Amino acid sequence: MKAALLREFQKPLVIEEVPDPVPGYGEAVIRVRAAGICYSDLEIIDGKVAPPRLPLILGHEVAGVVEEVGDGVKHLSPGDRVALSWLWYTCGRCRYCLVGRENICENQLNTGFSVDGGYAELVKAPATHLLKIPDNVPFPEATSATDAVATPYRALTFASRVMPGDLVSVFGIGGLGHNAVQIAKALGARVVAVDILESKLEFAKDVGADYLVNASKEDPVKYIKDLGGADVAVPTVESLKAMRQAYESLRAGGTLVLIGLPVGELSLPVIDWILRDIKVVGNIGFTRSDIIRSLELVAAGKVRPRVELFKFEEVNAAVEKLRKGEVRGRAVLTF
Ligand SMILES: [Zn+2]
Ligand SMILES: [Zn+2]
Secondary structure, eight states, rough: EEEEEOTTTOOOEEEEEEEOOOOOTEEEEEEEEEEEHHHHHHHHTSSSSSSSSSSSOOOSEEEEEEEEOTTTTSOOTTTOEEEESSSOOOOOSSHHTTTTTTGTTTEEEEEEEBBBBSSSSEEEEEEGGEEEEESSSOOOHHHHHHTTTHHHHHHHTTTEEEEEEEOOEEEETTTTHHHHHHHHTTTTTTEEESSSSSHHHHHHHHTTSSSETTTTSSOOOHHHHHOOOEEEEOOOOHHHHHHHHHHEEEEEEEEEEOOSSSOOOOOOOOHHHHHHHHHHOOOOOOOHHHHHHHOOOTTTOOOOOOEEEEEEEHHHHHHHHHHTTOOOSSSEEEE
């Protein structure tokens, strides 16, 4: 099969012929139809987050068709449409798995990081971690449900319990942010979108944001405070400044959910934090349950992830376009 290999950090991926994966007991091989390019892939390519081995096939937002199943696989057959996320394997027996928090499973293996991922014609995974895609969800949109929808989904539900009527602020209207806006709307919230680019704010309006703030022209804290303050604030960008503004824009009793990954330390005023009864929570990834619900939201038309399609052979061009911040929604490779 053809695969795009990361052979050296800070170099383009190399498309090569490699052996086809063979499914072992309990595993299935899928023929990849679409694979999303995540901001975290850039960090792996740059060597900022080093995987356990090179060469490696990246890609952890995968959708395709079951090609072959190994022994012991009863619930999948060739031809089934399935999605594979970052969660290639979770153990099902550690204390986190047992309480429904497999996103922090201590024995997890991650697609396109600890094992080969989906920038390839075929990929192999445990059948338990392949999730069926509803019939009316196209493959590219399904790749978004495995991460770019599932991450904000968990942030707005499990991590912050958004309620109908809440005011939710979303900082950064990119691959995750534009889905965060739609999920918050689906939960019945009013949404303030904050970005520093006018084009991203138009995008936010397109996907249903109620209020738009250009943080390069006006103070988002004052704007949101004038609306009464946010009940939940979600900075999706890698910016400590945006995180600080998101904190300050909260009303008393509000929740700041951190999902962007800036390097550095976030400094917050402790007395204000306590006296205003603020919650600050981290949120890493999602569980398979969050992905299933994300796929259902997409199937129901409540969330429409925007994707920009590239041919598999254009993987390096797509990576560079994402790096420049020029992709509207999610960059997705198609096969
Ligand atoms: Zn991702
Ligand atoms: Zn576990």
